[in-house]
Amino acid sequence: MTGFVRRLLRIAARPMRQDRGRGGYVVHPYRGYGSRHEAFLMGRVFRQAALGEVIPRYGMLRDLADIVRRIFRHGLPEVTVEVTLGENVTTVTTDRDGYFDVHMPLEHPLPRDSAWHHAELHVVLPDIEPVQSFTEVYIPPAEADLLVISDIDDTVMYTGVANKLRMLNRLFVKQAHQRMAFPGVAALYQALHVGSSGKAKRPILYVSRGPWSIYEMLEEFFQLNRIPVGPILFLREWGISWRKPWPRRAEDHKYDLIQHMLAMRDELPCVLIGDSGQHDPEVYARIVHEYPERIRAVYIRRVERRPERERAIDALREEIRHTGCDLVLAEDSLAMAEHAFTQGLIAEEGLERVRQASHP
Structure with a gap:
């Protein structure tokens, strides 16, 4: 149990290590797309707060202090960001x-x-030095x-969304190299890319049910498994607050994002990939109905057999058969690749x- 707690603290504190305890003002952008x-x-x-000299640089006490700093980050309202x-x-x-959200027409x-x-x-x-940062736009x-x-x-990546405790353990506790990619996933996405x-x-654009706080861990997982990294990992901003204690429904979030992507690249056909465990088939079928000439295929990984x-x-x-789009309920990555x-x-x-890769 002690090892579990230590690992949990270490993973949760990881995003705080870049400032080396100095604290101060931060502008943190995520990868862009367009x-x-x-x-x-x-x-x-x-x-975010700074750490005092009495806090050691390593160990559980430092991890705990960094988690506290992360929890009590103070977002700055009405600040102007130049991009x-x-x-x-x-x-x-x-x-x-x-x-902040940036929508930038590219006049140049x-x-x-x-x-x-x-x-x-x-x-x-x-009264402070300018704060700068950078990111990449795809x-x-x-x-x-x-x-x-x-x-x-x-x-x-296997998370076991039907089992919430198992999902939380895999998302927040397991290190990136310990998380399991489905066999053949990297090769399939490389082939599609x-x-x-x-x-x-x-x-290749990715949607997750998780919050922005696991962004860095998912990027590391993709790189370790040689899965093509998308222009941005579209994670849900849960927006939990005292006035709104529950996050927005994931299926609404995913539907809106897909619509946005299709509208932005209206000349491109599209392939949708998901799993059978949650709402992916329903969301994707709705998209096919609304864009019958755009969706080339829907691949659904079978993760349960109810x-x-x-x-x-x-x-x-x-x-959706009349649209010419095939919905493939696939046992594995190879079945998707064959179609x-x-x-x-x-x-x-x-x-x-x-x-x-599927059958080494």
Whole structure:
């Protein structure tokens, strides 16, 4: 039990280590995304307390102190954030919790020889030195011919969302290298990323049920498992407060995000990937009904075998059959890859790599 507590403290304190206990004002942006015409990113401006000299640099006491500092971060409202992306500049104002959303029309084109672009953020506060930070914004190249939108929980990484305690343990306690990626996931997403030509560089966007606080851990997990990192990990801002003690429904959040992505890249067809455990099939079928000519395939990883759940998914498959979009309830990554290959979405080489990774 002591080892469990120590690991929990260490993981929860990790995002605080970068300031080395100095505290102060921070502007923390998340990775952005966009098109050739507009860019989006979000972040937060906050103040966090400094650690005194009596707190050791390592150990449980330091982890506990960092967790307390994290809990009591003070978001700064009504702060102006200046964002520069190439020659494009805009300003936004933080909300009452210190969060900001940037929607930047790209009046000055960005270089076309790169998909990732450097954005600088600048905050000026009274009587202190300016606070600066930077992030990366992903703009799909012209050769991208498909948009891939994927769930994370129980689709890419096993979390056991049906078992809430197990899910919390995997999300917040397990280190990134200890979390289990489904066999063949990395190869499948790599194949989808490069397409049948091997050069497509398709955007892959991820949606999670978790809060922004696990952002860094998920990025580390993706990199360790060589899963293509999307332009942003779309995590739900839970927005829990005394006035609103419950987070927004995940299915509403996911539906809105997918609609936004489809509207932003209205020339691209799309593939949706999720799992059978929660609301993915229902949300994705709704999207297919509204965009019948845009959705090339829906892949649902089977994570449970309740007869009533499978009957419900079968009914959804029949509902959208007239659109020409296949809803595939797949046993594993290989089943998804085999269907994707028959549809011309991935190359034969990519299919073979998924086969090898799924059954080493």
